Amino acid sequence: MxxxxxxxxxxxxxxxxxxxxxxxxxxxxxxxxxxxxxxxxxxxxxxxxxxxxxxxxxxxxxxxxxxxxxxxxxxxxxxxxxxxxxxxxxxxxxxxxxxxxxxxxxxxxxxxxxSTENIKLIASLNANAEYSLPDSSKVWLNKNSSLNYNQDFKNRVVYLIGEAYFEVQKQNGEPFTIHAGNTKTVVLGTSFTVKTDSENKSVEVIVLAGKVSLEKQEEKANQTESKVILNPGEKGLYNENNKSVSIEKNKDLNFLAWKTKTLQFVNSNFSDVVSILSKYYGREIFVNTESIHNCTLTSTHQNQELNEVLEELQILLNLEYQIKENKVIITKGGC
Structure with missing residues (x-):
């Protein structure tokens, strides 16, 4: 610099x-x-x-x-x-x-x-990207995300914008650190996701295996909880508005769907299903019938296009729908 x-x-x-x-x-x-x-x-x-x-x-x-x-x-x-x-x-x-x-x-x-060169890994607007890091750790970047680190990688420190899934290799007790927003996530060897949300000014960390430390980087903070230790199945949340770090059980079955290409629903309310499908496929979905709002759905959809999922829902919930331009309009259905 x-x-x-x-x-x-x-x-x-x-x-x-x-x-x-x-x-x-x-x-x-x-x-x-x-x-x-x-x-x-x-x-x-x-x-x-x-x-x-x-x-x-x-x-x-x-x-x-x-x-x-x-x-x-x-x-x-x-x-x-x-x-x-x-x-x-x-x-x-x-x-x-x-x-x-x-x-x-x-x-x-x-x-x-x-003279240390900065390396930047990116995922395009339309596709995820998988990379191997110098310490043999792996990272999967969600669409429109990026990861930066120094070429020598001597301190195993990376900087994330967007969302990524990490599989971190252990290396003689040397920690692996991810900076995202105003947070720092520190691990030794584990698998987890980190997601920054600039619109809601938040950072989310979900652990699949191992233990992860999530803390805010700012020295001056009004909140007493500035650091949490996350175990498998737990989610850490950092809120930029009140500078708080919290922990809760992860109930989102589809938090890693962008990587696995698999959507899972277990007794899910239909309105939640619509919201997840809309976000995952990037399409607006409107429900113009009251009869289906209270229905629940249990199903799994692996590596499928939206029209294939709708065809299956058509059988399961007697759906009738129309596709106009980039919008899906559900006109009938019930349970």
Whole structure:
């Protein structure tokens, strides 16, 4: 990472004005080497000593420098110069110089760290993708998901956007860490899924085998539960809105359907069936009859297209339906 980028991300992070995507880049940089964390701590000490800024104040260094020079050069405006603004501009310049010096010194003393290449694995909008990682662990990415890690993979740290299923190999007690949103999932050797939901601002982890630790990455948190240990059959949930981490039994039989290509229903309410089918196949399904709402369904559908599933439901529940454009309209049915 360049000196300018480190300066930009560090300033935004310390001022609390960093976006989720920028925070992920910063955390990735921190995880790549312990020296990076030490550097950020030094920058934080300088930031804390730099003055009493308002909590939402974030110095625009470029603007501060230009404004400060312009006002000093203008005799007429100089007498009207607001002392507080001038002080902030000067303070921003001092912070910039100190930050830049530390980062420049760090970069020149540790070129090897910055030369580490970042690897990005992706799944397209229309297909899942399977990859083997350098430690022989495997990952399956759901559609429109991505995974990043450093080429050397020395700390077994990855960064996920979207949804993925992992089968992690044990490696002499070395943990495997997945950063997703504002959470960190740590394992030794197990199989589990991690799903980020940007719309609902949440992260979900479901364990199939082994044990998994799920915790939030933010240091300042109002909630007492910041970490949970998940066992097989359990689901961990992180809620960005209230910064909480919770645990519950996983009741979703189809959480891994995107990978297994198998849908399972056991005494499932028909309205739930419709919701699952709509999400899985990416099609809108409307039910225009009241007679079927209270029906339940037990069935398994493996590697089938939507029209094949509808044909089976037609037999099981006496369905009548129409397909118009990309929509399915159920007009009749009962149990």
């Amino acid at each position: 360049t000196e300018e980028k480190i300066l930009e991300l560090a300033s935004k992070y310390l001022s609390g004005n960093i976006s989720d995507s920028e925070k992920q880049i910063l955390f990735e940089w921190l995880e790549s080497d312990k020296k990076n964390e030490a550097l950020l701590k030094k920058l934080k000490q300088i930031w804390d000593l730099s003055g009493n800024y308002e909590s939402d104040y974030y110095p625009d260094v470029s603007a501060a420098v230009n404004r400060f020079k312009t006002r000093l050069a203008s005799k007429q405006r100089k007498k009207y110069l607001n002392f507080t603004l001038a002080w902030k501009a000067a303070a921003a310049i001092v912070i910039l110089f100190i930050f830049s010096f530390l980062i420049y010194q760090y970069i020149n003393n540790d070129n090897a760290t910055n």
